[in-house]
Amino acid sequence: MPSAVHAELLAVTERIVARSRASRAAYLARCERAQAELGPLRGMSCANLAHGFAALPANDKLKLRVDHAPNLGIVTAYNDMLSAHQPYERYPAVIREAARAVGAVAQVAGGVPAMCDGITQGNPGMELSLFSRDAIAMGTAVALSHNTFDAALMLGVCDKIVPGLLMGALQFGHLPMVFVPAGPMASGLPNKEKARVRQLYATGQVGRDALLEAECQAYHGAGTCTFYGTANSNQFLMEIMGLHLPGAAFVHPDSGLRDALSAAAAQRAIALRARGDEYLPLARIVDERAIANAMVGLLATGGSTNHTIHLVAMARAAGIVIDWNDFDLLSRITPLLARVYPNGSADVNHFHAAGGAGFVIRELLQAGLLHEDVQTVAGPGLARYAQEPVMTDGVLRWRDGAAHSGDAQVLATAAEPFSAEGGLRLMQGNLGRGVIKVSAVAPEHRVVEAPVRVFDAQEALQAAFDAGELTGDLVAVVRFQGPNANGMPELHRLTPVLGALQD
Template sequence: MSQTLDPAVRDVTERIVERSRASRAAYLERCARAQRDQGPAQGLSCANLAHGYAALPAADKLKLRVEHALNLGIVTAYNDMLSAHQPYERYPALIRAAAREVGAVAQVAGGVPAMCDGITQGNPGMELSLFSRDAIAMGTAIALSHNTFDAVVMLGVCDKIVPGLVMGALQFGHLPVVMVPAGPMASGLPNKEKARVRQLYATGQVGRDALLEAECQAYHGAGTCTFYGTANSNQLLMEIMGLHLPGAAFVPPEGGLRDALTAAAAQRALALSARGDGYLPICRIVDERAVVNGIVGLLATGGSTNHTIHLVAMARAAGIVIDWDDFDRLSRVTPLLARVYPNGAADVNHFHAAGGVGFVIRQLLNAGLLHEDVETVAGPGLARYAQEPVLHDGALQWREAPAQSGDAQVLAPIDAPFDPEGGLRLMSGNLGRGVIKVSAVAPEHRIVEAPARVFDSQQALQDAFTRGELDRDVIVVVRFQGPNANGMPELHRLTPPLGALQDAGHRVALVTDGRMSGASGKVPAVIHVGPEASAGGPLARVRDGDRLRVDAVAGTLAWLGDPAEFAARAPAAPPQDAFADYSLGRGLFGLFRRHARGAEQGGSALDLSEADAMAAPAPRAL
């Protein structure tokens, strides 16, 4: 495999290292101090320890008291309402048994909330979604605050859960941490057919019964949804950043291989503890090179736009400062190697069968687009992740991942990619800075110039669509949807009506300070625009009929007209109830809304690391 790093990858990495020098050094010093002065069980009295061990079986209690055995913490996002997290119900028993095999003990340290954007889309609960990531990080910190664990395994899969677990784990950067996935559900109704039925329903051509039947055929069992949205992008990121065991991401939830990987993850976490010869804390794995590898992997596979927020927050938790310029520069040199819905017809099971993560990593390493010289939970070097797990006579082994794609419609080799660039663009201009996912947008739809129609909620847009008011070329602006306004809910319900307008032959685009789903699709959507409207950003000055231009080729987002007139306009006020609605628990998150940073700074209200105190705000080109 190539050891020559692409110059652009090297340049971006060096810029990140320099930008993060002070905050990263302070973070690592904090982790070293914690290991030295606050390691597991240090400072705990006999009463403290007795409380922690009280409910253990006698044999485990004896191991900890007399043999001073290693203690493995389990932080779990289990609940049995969410398909992706339902398999975790039985994982603690597997992990305890695996720990006992190597003379250790395992305990569930705590649980964290896990909510599903698929359930809350378009409903008030969605306004808690982004901030649930901060709550998960805080819950992880509470679970580990007892300071009784030598290593940790994290059980989580979906959208905000994995970033939150990582953000929390990095507050305990002196501990070894292994992420444990649960895998995707079996393939059901093809995602493209599901999207077709949704669009037919939006235009009134089929009824709710047909829509519900299609949705139930698509989402029908345990495991993650099979499209390549944020949940499955999480799994690719954890693998390419070295926090999973190699090849673990997309193995199905049930079966011997998944169980073997779960047990192996527990034993590997214990092997990395400070009381062994191979001590490797998470603070050494999540470094600038690993973060760059994560961005490249995301771009090469057309992954979720949500990670232009989540990966920023995870990096900041490790003292590393990245911004959207880094994503944009890497996108220019990273070829698109995967066609997985919404960027193609295949689902993640097809992706996995065609060669999966191991094939992608092999291709990117060969092209010098990934840092190979990284630390991982599997050992030194990312080349280990160009392998895939198998069971041989009941024993877990690894073999080389396929060197050739098993399906050229799903996975492409590095020398014949689906697109010479990645699927993400930075958009900037006099309307602010945002991002657009172009990997699923046809080239003829990547430049749109049209009059604006402005909405302050997604429901208002849907109502206007139903009344036929949008049957024309239009750039829809949906504002007051950022972190400070209402928690930045995803606006995925806008996809069917906007898709119908585009299919009718209209030039259509969306511009918003909110988020779209990790399954953002064929309609050009400039999202995460900042400064957000509730902070007086430019979108607050846009009016119906203004001429706008979205140019995803040039990377520009522009209001067309007299700049002096635009600057002189008074910004629109947020909707009256933007901060006032306490129903469904939203009032509890008012503190988060008031203190959240912008999307480009990760959208978090937490002080994640010294980066938040030291790093200057990311530059905004307006």
């Protein structure tokens, strides 16, 4: 059972509520006006309505025209270049059939861009990465702007896609929304071995053929990359915020369970519509407590530092104001419960097998480090998210999740964590403020004193490395990066170089 909420979590949440009072009230008032003024799609003019269902099959068209059936919108980030998003190609068919089974209709409302930092890294396209989040938010809003839907599903996985989808969806917060993941690819070449080969290539010890072979073994099929970067942090956050069905985040794309979860997500969104008995709009799920829970979950799992950018923007879209001080204060009370690469050697499949999201959520609830009294797409209360989905005789059911860690090297308890503090900390000094992922830094490397080398571009640092100029300890400063430039702190091109130097 959940314990009493930790005093510091309550204090941080109360400060967020106070800081956000005016903007949150304005946001909720806007959502309430939208529900009252726009209402269900049947309030449209006949011309609008006819145009909206003109291309539907006859039976679906009849349901909307005569039976006033619920209409479910699908916003999808499908493309078949990104491994994480390729499975979404067949999701609309699964969702349409699930909707029809409960007397509803589903339509693809629109698609949004989906780019991959893993493909653009080190290339000029990477400069578009953070900006794509805002394009995705705009695309989501455009897809929902027709006022023809009673609820919607958001199909997306990766770095900027899920934050953009949520930011756009929150502009239609009067509608129920369920986020639908695609799941990770099967485990391939271990992440540490992949990193080792990259460093060997950077130092000239192996050739391009060896590097490409290692990369192909690591990225080898459909599904999300298996390290715990921003994409998989997204999925955990959607789970702990109650925007997925419980246990949906890390189920493999090709399993029967995945299709069952996607179908159930469609039917659940329809059940939450305004004209149903359980109306629950997105605006009422994403509140100050849910945002605080998201921060704690990120810290407890050593999740992506990029969410110190994304979660701030996601919260702001719901009228909630958070900042890096909130992350830092919560990190001081949040135990580190997961060791998943780059915080350890395991990947997300190992994490899931060891107990996964459900185990972490239960441990945090029992330690009083989450608000249990939140709304979720599965119903009231976060305790439901300590459960896991299973197929029994072809029927989707939920059962209690793992009571014990399946691998103590991957998942720890709140009583005996890997670290007493969470994965992120705020650094402040005479040069400014920054966030560091302390869970991925060995204790002996947390204090660094060395001469500074300043470079105007990552290519300049690479050239100095190639020329053999970087022979001693140094702090490398690469200028013209960050929020005043392209917004992102990621310099993927330099990861093998810096890793080789550190080793």
